[in-house]
Amino acid sequence: MVIQMSDEKTHPPLQKFNRPLLLLNLAVPGFSLGGALLAIIFSREGSLIDVRIFAIGCVIGSLILAYLAWIRPQKDIVALSTPIYSFLFFVAPSDVSVTIFLELLYAVSLTILLIRLNLRFGEAPESGRSGETVLKDPLKSYCETVRGNGGEISHEVAHFAAVVFARFAQGEYLAAVSVADAATADIEGNSTFPALKTAFCIVREHAILLEESAGQPDAFLEFSTPDAGALAKPLPPQNKINDRFEVSLENALLLLFAAAWNGSEKDRLLLLNGQSFAQKLMQ
Amino acid sequence: MKIGNVDVKVSIVAIAVFVVFTILLLIASVFNPDVRSNLILLIPCLFMLLVIPTALNYMSRSQYAEITPVYEAEAKTVRVKLVNENMIGKPVRIQGVLERVYFQFLNRPQYLVADRSGAISVKMFTSPDEDVKVDDVVEVLGQVIRRYIIVGEPVINCVSIRKIK
Structure with a gap:
């Protein structure tokens, strides 16, 4: 068995913030460092105000940081748990000088955690919610390409494509096989989009292999060169048999996703549940 | 013992x-x-x-x-890339190279296992039967779970990890 190592993990680039996200990102150091600075200023001037009240800035800052961590698809447990620490640090009363020192350290820590969150935990969705509600690039662009290139497909076939994709994503390989059989019977003789039939057959073949926990066979179904225009990934060279086997399945699943997205609006919710899987296949 | x-x-x-x-x-x-x-x-x-x-x-x-x-x-042999959040709760078998080992000393080891298609975190909540090391080719049996129970990316809750060559 020859198993190659995966590519080294790459960090996502710094995101471009939209306005609400930018304000939230600025609010973290703003509230936490601002609270600490106000505490220092008021304590130096000998004000009668209990400067420990400014610790609330750190509590607010950590709540915003936790929210920014929560809305990301990839969660940062450290940022998510900062509100707990903020309450532990500041709710229990302590000496004024100790509180100010802790506030300052905590505010700097929150700022470092915010930078780490943006560097290492991907982009926050623009909608500000973690649920998948819209199709995102590059999958969206691919679906549009397929809409432009592909032939007419019936709602029924598009629905079959959605179900096969969903069952395969769920690891229900036997169910995927039976639906793929029904789909290929339904599109028999429909030559307007031959790549779609090939896609059903490829997914069916892989589903059988996975159900039986069988390895890669010597001969397997693949897309032909004329199908390449409708595929998400280029066909690998002939000598790279392992790549050809894997890319065939990825292209087939993505083509089913795109066909289903374009042809069956009622299945879009089902497809959105599998969007993260499809996006992973696009990589 | x-x-x-x-x-x-x-x-x-x-x-x-x-x-x-x-x-x-x-x-x-x-x-x-x-x-x-x-x-x-x-x-x-x-x-x-x-x-x-x-x-x-x-x-x-x-x-x-x-x-x-x-x-x-019950577990199906899958490639790492096919493991996704729709498979939460499914028993799976993966084969790959052990790239990293963490927290072995706590008897709660976490592994990073990679095959040609990608890499995935494998968590184990007890000590493994067999001591495995970085660069070993291993077979992992386990269940797909979320990293933090209800949130986070899919990882494998490992039941068994063993060297296959």
């Missing part, structure tokens, strides 16, 4: 705790006669620091040994 068919492993942390408290008890008993008079209670308590982690490890190891055949029968 083997109890029945189960190979029990006590973590280095549990042993360190036992050693530290033994030293503290020795020092206290030398300098304080009250402690000496209570040794009959304190020594069994001290040994509980070893017995309890050993018993917990035995219980979890024996439970994992029971469920491993079930996973062997």
